[in-house]
Amino acid sequence: MENKLKIRKFKDKAFFIAVCAFSALAAVPLVAIIVKVVMKGYKQLNMDFFTETSPTTFEAMIAKASGSLIPGGVLNGLTGTLIMVGIAAVISIPFGIMCGVYLSEKPKAAFSGLIRFLSELIQGIPSIIVGMIVYSWIVLPLGSYSALAGGVSLAIMMLPLVIRSTEETLKMLPSSLKEAGLALGCSYKSVILKILLPSAAGGLFTGVLLAISRVMGETAPLMLTALGSTLVNWDVTAPTSALPLLIWEFYNDPNLVDMIWSSSLLLLVIVLLLNLAAKAIVNKRRTA
Amino acid sequence: MDAETQNNIILKFDDVSISYTPGVNAVKNVTADIRKNSITAIMGPSGCGKSTLLRAVNRMHELYPHITTTGKILINGIDILKTDPIKVRRMAGMVFQRPNPFPTMSIYQNVIAGYSLNGINLPKQEKDAIVEECLRNVGLWDEVKDSLNKKGTFLSGGQQQRLCIARALALKPDVLLMDEPTSALDPIATNRIEDLLVGLKDQLTIVIVTHNMSQAARISDYSMFMYLGDLVEFDSTQKMFTNPNDKRTEEYLNGRFG
Amino acid sequence: MRDRIFKSLLFLSSLLILFISGGIFYSLFSGSVQAFDEFGIIGFITSGEWNPNPGNEQYGALPFIAGTIATSFVALILCIPFSLPVALFNGEYFRGKKIAGVLGTVVDLLAGIPSVVYGLWGFYVLRPIVSSLGLSEQGLGIFTASAVMAIMIIPYAASLSTEFISMVSNELKEGAYSLGATRMEVIKSVIFPACGSGIFASYVLALGRALGETMAVTMLIGNTDNIPTSLFDTGNTMASIIANQFGEASGLKLSSLIAIGLLLFIITALINLLGKMIIKKFTK
Numbered sequence: 001m002e003n004k005l006k007i008r009k010f011k012d013k014a015f016f017i018a019v020c021a022f023s024a025l026a027a028v029p030l031v032a033i034i035v036k037v038v039m040k041g042y043k044q045l046n047m048d049f050f051t052e053t054s055p056t057t058f059e060a061m062i063a064k065a066s067g068s069l070i071p072g073g074v075l076n077g078l079t080g081t082l083i084m085v086g087i088a089a090v091i092s093i094p095f096g097i098m099c100g101v102y103l104s105e106k107p108k109a110a111f112s113g114l115i116r117f118l119s120e121l122i123q124g125i126p127s128i129i130v131g132m133i134v135y136s137w138i139v140l141p142l143g144s145y146s147a148l149a150g151g152v153s154l155a156i157m158m159l160p161l162v163i164r165s166t167e168e169t170l171k172m173l174p175s176s177l178k179e180a181g182l183a184l185g186c187s188y189k190s191v192i193l194k195i196l197l198p199s200a201a202g203g204l205f206t207g208v209l210l211a212i213s214r215v216m217g218e219t220a221p222l223m224l225t226a227l228g229s230t231l232v233n234w235d236v237t238a239p240t241s242a243l244p245l246l247i248w249e250f251y252n253d254p255n256l257v258d259m260i261w262s263s264s265l266l267l268l269v270i271v272l273l274l275n276l277a278a279k280a281i282v283n284k285r286r287t288a
Numbered sequence: 289m290d291a292e293t294q295n296n297i298i299l300k301f302d303d304v305s306i307s308y309t310p311g312v313n314a315v316k317n318v319t320a321d322i323r324k325n326s327i328t329a330i331m332g333p334s335g336c337g338k339s340t341l342l343r344a345v346n347r348m349h350e351l352y353p354h355i356t357t358t359g360k361i362l363i364n365g366i367d368i369l370k371t372d373p374i375k376v377r378r379m380a381g382m383v384f385q386r387p388n389p390f391p392t393m394s395i396y397q398n399v400i401a402g403y404s405l406n407g408i409n410l411p412k413q414e415k416d417a418i419v420e421e422c423l424r425n426v427g428l429w430d431e432v433k434d435s436l437n438k439k440g441t442f443l444s445g446g447q448q449q450r451l452c453i454a455r456a457l458a459l460k461p462d463v464l465l466m467d468e469p470t471s472a473l474d475p476i477a478t479n480r481i482e483d484l485l486v487g488l489k490d491q492l493t494i495v496i497v498t499h500n501m502s503q504a505a506r507i508s509d510y511s512m513f514m515y516l517g518d519l520v521e522f523d524s525t526q527k528m529f530t531n532p533n534d535k536r537t538e539e540y541l542n543g544r545f546g
Numbered sequence: 547m548r549d550r551i552f553k554s555l556l557f558l559s560s561l562l563i564l565f566i567s568g569g570i571f572y573s574l575f576s577g578s579v580q581a582f583d584e585f586g587i588i589g590f591i592t593s594g595e596w597n598p599n600p601g602n603e604q605y606g607a608l609p610f611i612a613g614t615i616a617t618s619f620v621a622l623i624l625c626i627p628f629s630l631p632v633a634l635f636n637g638e639y640f641r642g643k644k645i646a647g648v649l650g651t652v653v654d655l656l657a658g659i660p661s662v663v664y665g666l667w668g669f670y671v672l673r674p675i676v677s678s679l680g681l682s683e684q685g686l687g688i689f690t691a692s693a694v695m696a697i698m699i700i701p702y703a704a705s706l707s708t709e710f711i712s713m714v715s716n717e718l719k720e721g722a723y724s725l726g727a728t729r730m731e732v733i734k735s736v737i738f739p740a741c742g743s744g745i746f747a748s749y750v751l752a753l754g755r756a757l758g759e760t761m762a763v764t765m766l767i768g769n770t771d772n773i774p775t776s777l778f779d780t781g782n783t784m785a786s787i788i789a790n791q792f793g794e795a796s797g798l799k800l801s802s803l804i805a806i807g808l809l810l811f812i813i814t815a816l817i818n819l820l821g822k823m824i825i826k827k828f829t830k
Contacts, residue, residue: 005374008407012728019639022631026704027652029697033659033667098559105556115560118567124818125570126758128785129807132792133573136804156566163563189552217660220760220785224792244662251666251765264663275658279651346724351716374726382724388717392739402725405735452721459725 037265044262049073054230054246060255070256074263076232077246080147083234084226084242085216087151092158093208099159100166101192107171116167123160130156131221139225147233147240150226154215161214165207169200202285206278213274217267219244243267298324298493299345299380299463304359306340306349314340316517317359322463322510327485327494329504329525332514333540338497339385341514342465345495346382347373363462378402380463381456386472387448389440389455396436398451399423402459422454425491426484446477450484457488464488466496470503482507501541505529513537574811577804581605584798590805596771598791598799605802607809609773613781614810616774617692617763618756622749624696629703629752633745636704637711638733650708657701665765668694673766682778686768689777694762703752710744710828711737744828750821757814760785784810 048071055063055072063070099115106112130153138149177199181191197204222228227239228249241249247263250256299322306315315337322328330338340349345363349355350373361368368376389398399419403410410418419436423429428450432443440451449469456464466485470478485494486507498504504511504525511525513534521528521537532538581590585605593606632653640646672693677685714737722736738745768780769790782790784806792803 004407005372008728008731009372009374012730015730015733016639019631019634022628023635023649026628026632026700027649030652030656030659032671033663036667036671037663095559095562098556099563102556102560111560115563118563120818120822121815122563122567122570124754124758124814126760126785126810126814128758128760128788129570129574129811132788132804132807133570135792136573136577137569159563159566188549192552213658217658217662219660219662220789223789244660247662247666248761251662251669260666264666267660268663271658271660272655275655276651279654348720348723351720351723374728377724377726382720384717384720384724386717388715388721390718390721390736390739392742401722401735405722405725405727405731407731455721455725 034268037261037268041261041263041265044069044259045265049262049266050078051075053232054241054249054259055256056230057253057255060253060258064255064258070258074243074246074259074266076229076241077243077263079232079234080150080226080229080241080245081216081243083147083236083240084150084154084222085212087148087236088154088158088215089208089212091152091155092162092211096159096162097166097197097204100163101170101196103163103167104170119160119163122156123164126220127153127157127218128220128224131224134221135224142237144237145225145227145239147226147236147238150222150240150242151236153221153225154218157215157218157221158211161211162207165210166200166204169203169207170196172203173199202281206281209274209278209281213271213278216274217244217271219248223248243270296324297321298364299495300360300362301341302360302362304341304344304357304361306337306344306355306357308355310356314517315344315514318514318519320512320519320522322493322495324493325489326509327489327496327507328510328512329508330495330497330512330514331499331501331504331540332512332520334499335516336514337517338512338514339467342467342495342497343382345463346380346465347376348382374406378406378459379461380465381459381461383449383452383456383464383466383469385468387445387452389443389448389451391439391441393440394437395423395432395440395443395451398440399454399458401455418458422458423451425457425488426450426454427480428454444477446473446480449473449477449481453481453484457491462492464492464494466494468497468499470498470500478503513540515540570811574804574808577801578808580798580801581805584801590802591809594773603798605799607784607802607806609771610782610784610787610806611809612773613688613767614757614783614785614813616688616781617695617767617783618753620688620692620777621695621699621756622753624693625700625703625752626749628696629700629707630745632700632704633707633711633748634733637708638737639729641712650705653701653704655701656697659698661698661759661761662765664694664698665762668762668766676778682780684768684780686766687778687780688767688774691763691766691783694766695756695759698759698762699752699755702755703748706748706751707745710741710748713744714740741828743824747821747824747828750817750824754814754817754821757817758785758810759783760789764789 050073052073053076054074055070060070103112103116134149134153138152139145173196177195178191181195222242222245226242228241228245229239233240243263244267247260250259250263301318301320304315304318305313307313318341330342332338343349344357345361349357357369363379390401393401396419399422400415420429428447440448443451470481508525511528512519513521515536521532521534528537529541532541585593591607594608595604595606596609597604632649636646636650668690673685673690676682676690718736718740719732722732763783764786767782767786769782769786770780771782774781788803788807795803
């Protein structure tokens, strides 16, 4: 009996230690990836990196032969990401919030159930398939890869995220809030626009930040829609680059391979900061 | 106290204090002796520390690291605060406020859970005997003997609570701690459990927390009255209900607060 | 009056979802017709031939279906020994503590890292290790892709399981402790049985994530059109063949790639649906 208890307690302790050890191991990849990207990427980060467009293979070859840093930067990727995420935001934020309001106003209706179901379905679609679809919707009719097509594919991925976070945030507001507004004789529209949405602003903002950080690193759909470009391009109907697309291009070009780490570092910093900002807002609201 | 009564003491609280936040005691310096084969009721208004005191005996506070217990609690002379909680919990069984049969286990498995959870493999025959004996003890055998393999959660609330008592009895504890065991039950189910407890008295010692004064009057031999963490009065139930020493006890029993 | 306009505006915006999903179904189905006409649906799914040479073009999805299933399941298995401890750490042992919040944030950030960065890391860090161990010549293949994918899905599996584990009621756990069980015994005999279907659903949803993962897999799986025969063999997944060959495809090949997209869409949708149904049933 005494012996058996000792064995059980030993097992209990061993199990606990194993849980802690494997949990710690799960955190290792994040650190390993960040360390690797920072160590190999920081050297390339200079002023040019943000103000110059990406170099050609030839320029890179010459620089490498003379032993200097590869010239150029990722300006075309930064502007492209800005345009496409901008297009995605302009489409998905208003429509997503309106749709989220609709769902939270009619939570039990069969039609709402269908919309919710389809929204979850779209959220689960592999991003490469979204790229394929938008290719046939926009690239083929326009006859060219474009920032517009890239933006739309990102918008399709953002939309369900915005809808969901809007609905969840609104669901958490007390119903007395709406009743109070209606009791004062406000119209339905002003109750929603002036009372509900402002009260939910923090939650909506968090949802949008997370959605943006999620699509900002997307590469696969952009390969099939925006294609990429070596120039800074403001024409939304022309092929356009993006930060993750540049990483993919650098990876595929042996002469440019040195650029992958610095561009990854930049992308990682932006995406992780967006994530942390969203998390900080959530935590602040929770403790406030 | 003479030697004979001393021998009759199974559970002893010696200057026990319990706090949830440092500096604030939910139970303050409680000292009391519980006699063997008796039913002792702990009464008092909500928040008086009665459940807190009871749970300390089963070392339940161990699960929540911010709770500290000081003083001594002795079962059969063993200081349980210095003993392995796993051993303590087998000396003192516990029945909770709301019936909590394990939802994924059958009735049979629930009764025997104390053994299977502890990794003790008994021969089938022995297990069958324990299950039958314990279910008979709680008067559940005739009701469930044909559905031992059904989930315990299919039973009514009162039956579930009796199953939980059977589960605690299976480990043959010296003391059975009950934390308002009938507060979630209807009067008929409550009645059955009260009868059952009186019948169990010659097998073990029962300490029951209740805010139902008439329940305490019906079944208990001794009563404790606690108020704001203090043990105000501890005496035979008869004495306390007819002629309480303390004014607060009298006011509580007369329904002035609580 | 203006309220009515506003209300119809809300309604119209929800129609957008209907149009997008309708459009996706339509485009996938109509795009696949040519391939299914040519090879038959069953024929397309069961054929292992992928031959783009003009004249004797022949396309079958089997190698990619096999590659997808192999990488996703290996990734799922590899992720369990890490995601389950994280869920226990955050949902049981250190529930509500600061350290759980830190680990939770770290694991959540794993979900924030772009797929292409995972691909790079896998290619430049993990691949040389696999190769130097002599497991495969180039270090590319099913295993390398799965290992990186396992890291990518840890956050999805862990955060949902954490929630389900922390939902198990204290009453139930106290019941088991009061019988003298150790913490491990409580976890094994009470917590896991009580929330097992929820944990299972978390892994089903993580699988749904893995099935559609594209960039990292494309960079690590070796991109060959054969049915993989071992853990260290190269191959292609349904997502990676589309990423690799869609750009230059037309005609029958394009239709075949869209048909693969349709199949992938159906598989992921079914898996996600299954996961959500289990959760709905569990939380009711």
